[in-house]
Amino acid sequence: MTRLFFYLLKLWTISVPFALAQEAICDENISQKVEKSLKLAGLKCEQIDLPSCSYSQCTGTLPNYPKQILITIPPEASEFRLHFHGHKLGVFPDYEKNLTSMIKSFGLNADLCQTKQITAFPESDGNCSTYDKVLKDKDSFERFFSELNTATGQHLKSLPFHISAHSGGGRTVSRILEAQFSVAQVSIFDGIYSENQKRILQDWYNKGEGKLILSTVKGMSPEKYTSQFKKDLRLVIKSSKATLKGSNFDVDESDRFIHFSRAAGPEGSTKAHYDVLTETWPASR
Secondary structure, eight states, X not given: OHHHHHHHHHHHHHHHHHHHHHHHHHHSOHHXXXXXXXXHTTOEEEEEEOSSOEEEEXXXXXXXXXXXXXXXXXXXXXXXXXXXXXXXXXTSGGGOSSXXXXXXXXXXXXXXXXXXXXXXXXXXXXXXXXXXXXXXXXXXXXXXXXXXXXXXXTGGGGSOEEEEEEGGGHHHHHHHHHTTOOOSEEEXXXXXXXXXXXXXXXXXXXXXXXXXXXXXXXXXXXXXXXXXXXXXXXXXXXXXXXXXXXXXXXXXXXXXXXXXXXXXXXXXXXXXXXXXXXXXXXXXX
């Protein structure tokens, strides 16, 4: 009887925190809580209406981050995603000059609406220079995350943390992983440009902490490093083909890993470098 009592007590102490967490999430819609907190923190929020759904979009600043941050909030949320965008704002006319127009130009509005991810986009000067200067080490990330949690009313802490990046934003993801923050998923769109970045990703992946999704363009440096990544880890790969938003991809999958790879196509590698984000973003949700 005594042994049974302690067994049941142990089971109760393991299961109750999960049950309490579920109750806390359902108590009030977490999306509503986050939007309310952001407004109180001084960010301006608006509703974005699409033919099939609507979501909230808030823009403003954090105390120690010098550029704007844009946060999208779907009607229901079960994950938090932080995305570091790599294109040079204002340099490529097709992608315009600010985060709001960038999201529209890359065709992400419907994806941000249909997902259950609250997604934050910090802005950066060209070539990710703001990320490199301001988010450079563990202390600066801790300050940034603390300010983001404060602005969102601490409600993001209960959600799995997903980091993603395009192009040069991949350097910022590497610094987060090297600082050993807990991350549930990493998605990088054509953004591995060095042996050091590859090594950091390998070290993180080997810990078995989360899922990794890489999207690349054939013939470009990120494709080369991703191929080496797979060889170094001796991943058992299942290969297939997929057509995503009109482009053909080779897809390699293994356990917690997916690699999407496409050819540059007739419009060239530069266009493909941007399109690969649009095409594979839904698959990374």
